[in-house]
Amino acid sequence: MRFTNIFIPTLRETPGEAEAISHILMLRAGYVRQLAAGLYIYLPLAWRVMDKVKAIIRDEMAEIGAQEMSMPALHPSEIWQKTGRWDAIGDEMFRLKDRGGRDMCLGMTHEEIITWLASMELRSYRDLPQVWYQMQTKFRDEARPKSGILRTREFIMKDSYSFDRDEEGLEVNYQNHASAYNRIYQRCGLEFYQVESDPGMMGGATAHEFMAPSPAGEDTVVLCEKCGYSANIELAGSVPIPQEAEGLASVTSLQEVATPEKRTVTEVSGFLKEDRTCFIKSLLLIGSDGPFLALVRGDQDLHEGKLRCIVGEFRAAQKDEVKDILGVEAGFIGPQGHEMRRVADTSLKQGVYIAGANKAGFHIKGIRPGEHFEAEWHDIHTAVKNDGCPKCGEPLDEKNVIEIGNIFKLGTKYSESLKAVYLDEHGKEMPMIMGSYGIGPARIAAAAIEQNHDDSGMIWPLSIAPFHVHIIPLALDDDVVNMAGSIYNELKGHRVEVLLDDRDERAGVKFKDADLIGIPFQVVIGKKGLKEGVVEFKQRSTMQTERVEPAQVTVKVLEALRAFQ
RNA sequence: CGGGGCGUAGCGCAGCCUGGUUAGCGCACUGGUCUGGGGGACCAGGGGUCGGAGGUUCAAAUCCUCUCGCCCCGACCA
Numbered sequence: 001m002r003f004t005n006i007f008i009p010t011l012r013e014t015p016g017e018a019e020a021i022s023h024i025l026m027l028r029a030g031y032v033r034q035l036a037a038g039l040y041i042y043l044p045l046a047w048r049v050m051d052k053v054k055a056i057i058r059d060e061m062a063e064i065g066a067q068e069m070s071m072p073a074l075h076p077s078e079i080w081q082k083t084g085r086w087d088a089i090g091d092e093m094f095r096l097k098d099r100g101g102r103d104m105c106l107g108m109t110h111e112e113i114i115t116w117l118a119s120m121e122l123r124s125y126r127d128l129p130q131v132w133y134q135m136q137t138k139f140r141d142e143a144r145p146k147s148g149i150l151r152t153r154e155f156i157m158k159d160s161y162s163f164d165r166d167e168e169g170l171e172v173n174y175q176n177h178a179s180a181y182n183r184i185y186q187r188c189g190l191e192f193y194q195v196e197s198d199p200g201m202m203g204g205a206t207a208h209e210f211m212a213p214s215p216a217g218e219d220t221v222v223l224c225e226k227c228g229y230s231a232n233i234e235l236a237g238s239v240p241i242p243q244e245a246e247g248l249a250s251v252t253s254l255q256e257v258a259t260p261e262k263r264t265v266t267e268v269s270g271f272l273k274e275d276r277t278c279f280i281k282s283l284l285l286i287g288s289d290g291p292f293l294a295l296v297r298g299d300q301d302l303h304e305g306k307l308r309c310i311v312g313e314f315r316a317a318q319k320d321e322v323k324d325i326l327g328v329e330a331g332f333i334g335p336q337g338h339e340m341r342r343v344a345d346t347s348l349k350q351g352v353y354i355a356g357a358n359k360a361g362f363h364i365k366g367i368r369p370g371e372h373f374e375a376e377w378h379d380i381h382t383a384v385k386n387d388g389c390p391k392c393g394e395p396l397d398e399k400n401v402i403e404i405g406n407i408f409k410l411g412t413k414y415s416e417s418l419k420a421v422y423l424d425e426h427g428k429e430m431p432m433i434m435g436s437y438g439i440g441p442a443r444i445a446a447a448a449i450e451q452n453h454d455d456s457g458m459i460w461p462l463s464i465a466p467f468h469v470h471i472i473p474l475a476l477d478d479d480v481v482n483m484a485g486s487i488y489n490e491l492k493g494h495r496v497e498v499l500l501d502d503r504d505e506r507a508g509v510k511f512k513d514a515d516l517i518g519i520p521f522q523v524v525i526g527k528k529g530l531k532e533g534v535v536e537f538k539q540r541s542t543m544q545t546e547r548v549e550p551a552q553v554t555v556k557v558l559e560a561l562r563a564f565q
Numbered sequence: 566c567g568g569g570g571c572g573u574a575g576c577g578c579a580g581c582c583u584g585g586u587u588a589g590c591g592c593a594c595u596g597g598u599c600u601g602g603g604g605g606a607c608c609a610g611g612g613g614u615c616g617g618a619g620g621u622u623c624a625a626a627u628c629c630u631c632u633c634g635c636c637c638c639g640a641c642c643a
Contacts (some may be wrong), residue, residue, distance in 0.1 A: 009575095010604095011593090012577090013576055013591095013593095015576065016572095016577070016636080017636050018635075037634080091566095092641085092642070092643080093640095093643090109643070113642090140570090142641090142642070143566070143642070144637095144638095146637080151642090193586090246626095304640090377630080449585065474601080475601065504603060505604090506602090506603090507601070508603040508605075509604050509605050510603085510604095511603045511604085524602080527601090
């Protein structure tokens, strides 16, 4: 491809709205343009990358026997009503009416549609298993689109669905997908983790996510180096570090201490010179059955998701509500001496604590949970770095990650509500056992940039780079142009994907653009070099340049491509 | 949805607080001359409903009200 024949609008300056590195570079290098919040135009370079990623995905899906098809993006409401998701899902679903006034929606995902298809077409255990997938545009009216193409309102997803007779079959397809996904990310040149994840409203018991570490990631995972435990912080368990109670351990009776104007754990901890782990954080929350207290240790954060699983929906009490209900202002609440419902983190079972005295300006020392108050004990804290691994106890690491794929065991949630049933060997009607598996190609591309770039621009992994080689003739002299042309043709003859910068631009501009665009190898052809009978071969990742005889360039390139496969 | 920030030429910004000639600067763009190995120089140009609406005023990019859009933090994320 000639540069003058492909639209690559590079930018010298960073557009103000971009923050994430992948976003900045994709704008600057001329890969994407933004149409509106969460809506992006993929320009030719980006679309070539997407094609590469999709080809790898297709290849690996074929490997596990999955069959590609295509389903509509526009859905009738009835089918979503049958599974209850028409009502369960709120503003995040794009809804519209057709000319006849019928409710329709834009598909956020395709469990309903594919299950409808299975219910119509699959009859017998002999028809199973089936693994069907598509690459389709999904629509989600995100509350907050962000970080360029990382979180958009319209995006392409490879989504596959498995239909099995039993759990064993599901397990096979689940593991098949897990290993296919592992190979896909490997081939795309990504660093990634497979972590346990929260199945959430997808229903079902088991779920994993594939996560690419990056500071731009919106998810957090904890990882144990020793035993391999890895989980999304949405559900990660952990063993909090032990309490550091020096003087406090010897306190045998309850002692009231004045703590004027000291409300937060940080303030009281500094004032009383006791570690944060010696405090009980008492949070007044309002649930559907009225107010209750959530108790975590002073150094911990309440995990609202975990708590919600236990008590259902709740919200934080407002300042004046705290006063009305407890008769004391927030900051001096303690778990003792009243009859309110209490849900406490299990780590509070051990140790001696300081808590609010339920009296403005005072805290109380020497509280022993179980003795001075009772509670429902649950894991309601957020796991953090250096907490103990719930499996082996070793300190956990914590990382920001980009979710690049997920796999769910759905079970019969959708097959039951949509009557996707089959007859088994005994003629008995059974619901199909389903799994659902997604990958976002754009997120793979963005994660690849997040993980592979330098100050000058992108550095694509060869497998998903828009081109393999970037030829840069530095002058428009006949000999330079001719040499560039013949190397270009020779490489193309070997099915190498080449971009030839045939623009009438200064050398500096071409160099800057080439580094920005991030094609893995560059061949630089200049007048001076030609006089000495050499051209330059440069590797983008290391910026190392090698002088090569023109006749040897093709061999050199082919060698490099092989080495980087 | 809560909190914060920003909308002035294609891009990046100044001007606004303290209203007052013709709204500026850098880059990009067009024509020309030179130049030609890391975003080059010079000359000459084109390009603006100052996000929109309403209001205050003799006078509004500037002050007030409303509104739309975009970004960031949080909540949410099937």
